[in-house]
Amino acid sequence: MGHPRNILITGASRGLGLATARRLLEYGHTVILGVRDVKRSAQAVESLPRSQNAVVVPLDVTSDDSVATAATLVDERVTHLDALVNNAGVLLDKEYVPSNTLLSTVRDTLDTNVLGVIRVTNAMLPLLRCADHARIVNVGSEAGSLALTSDPLRVHSRMRLLGYNVSKTALNAVTVSYANELRFAGIDVLTVDPGYCATDINRLSGRRTADQGAESIVDAVLSPERFPAGQFRNHDGVVPW
Numbered sequence: 001m002g003h004p005r006n007i008l009i010t011g012a013s014r015g016l017g018l019a020t021a022r023r024l025l026e027y028g029h030t031v032i033l034g035v036r037d038v039k040r041s042a043q044a045v046e047s048l049p050r051s052q053n054a055v056v057v058p059l060d061v062t063s064d065d066s067v068a069t070a071a072t073l074v075d076e077r078v079t080h081l082d083a084l085v086n087n088a089g090v091l092l093d094k095e096y097v098p099s100n101t102l103l104s105t106v107r108d109t110l111d112t113n114v115l116g117v118i119r120v121t122n123a124m125l126p127l128l129r130c131a132d133h134a135r136i137v138n139v140g141s142e143a144g145s146l147a148l149t150s151d152p153l154r155v156h157s158r159m160r161l162l163g164y165n166v167s168k169t170a171l172n173a174v175t176v177s178y179a180n181e182l183r184f185a186g187i188d189v190l191t192v193d194p195g196y197c198a199t200d201i202n203r204l205s206g207r208r209t210a211d212q213g214a215e216s217i218v219d220a221v222l223s224p225e226r227f228p229a230g231q232f233r234n235h236d237g238v239v240p241w
């Protein structure tokens with residue numbers, strides 16, 4: 001699908017990240033899979049098609065050292081990055097409501113879902129700037145849409161996960177901030193909601209499959225449409241911020 005691209009995906013060991021890697025490899029792209037634990041991910045990576053186009057790098061998005069080392073390893077393998085998919089994420093507060101969520105849980109969630117995205121984006125920007133019209137796809141959630149969650153008539157208002165919701169709303173602000181800077185460098189920045197997909201993050205309770213969710217991410221990575229103002233998208237189109 002289109003010219004072969006170099007794409008880095010964080011959190012590619014399982015779930016949506018792995019499914020996105022699989023689909024992009026099927027299309028003939030080079031996929032760099034950022035995984036926290038290379039050994040633990042070996043079996044999953046071996047199951048991928050066109051494995052000669054798959055590169056695995058150790059990458060913990062919460063660690064400055066890990067991200068810096070990953071950037072060096074990616075730089076050794078490719079001349080540029082056409083896309084970065086900031087997919088790694090955690091949901092740590094499923095059992096709680098805002099008033100009884102521990103501050104440490106919120107902090108840990110923000111560390112991965114927000115600071116991790118900023119850390120990885122900054123480290124990979126030199127390689128993204130080397131591409132023609134690179135793209136950053138941040139994997140978000142409708143739980144981060146203030147327009148949806150603040151409407152009591154919508155099911156979204158029942159998503160009351162303090163750490164997770166705040167992290168995904170902040171992620172949207174990260175998307176807009178980078179979009180406003182990077183449009184002048186020809187780099188588009190998007191948030192994509194994959195929909196409610198059956199993965200470990202929700203104990204496989206999602207209605208969509210990981211492959212269906214990955215399709216939304218892949219569309220955002222490969223779409224020929226340009227998004228100079230940034231955009232929040234899902235499989236149906238635009239999601240309100």
Ligand SMILES: NC(=O)c1ccc[n+]([C@@H]2O[C@H](COP(=O)([O-])OP(=O)(O)OC[C@H]3O[C@@H](n4cnc5c(N)ncnc54)[C@H](OP(=O)(O)O)[C@@H]3O)[C@@H](O)[C@H]2O)c1
Nearest residue numbers: 011013014015016036060061088089141196197199200201
């Ligand atoms: N599933 C859904 O319904 C849904 C809906 C909306 C948005 N999302 C978003 O989609 C993204 C992927 O989630 P998923 O559903 O695929 O969940 P998942 O199956 O639990 O996968 C999460 C991935 O993130 C990785 N990860 C977590 N912390 C990390 C860290 N510090 N550094 C590097 N990688 C880390 C995990 O790696 P390990 O294997 O090492 O733990 C794993 O690969 C998340 O951002 C999530 O918020 C999911």
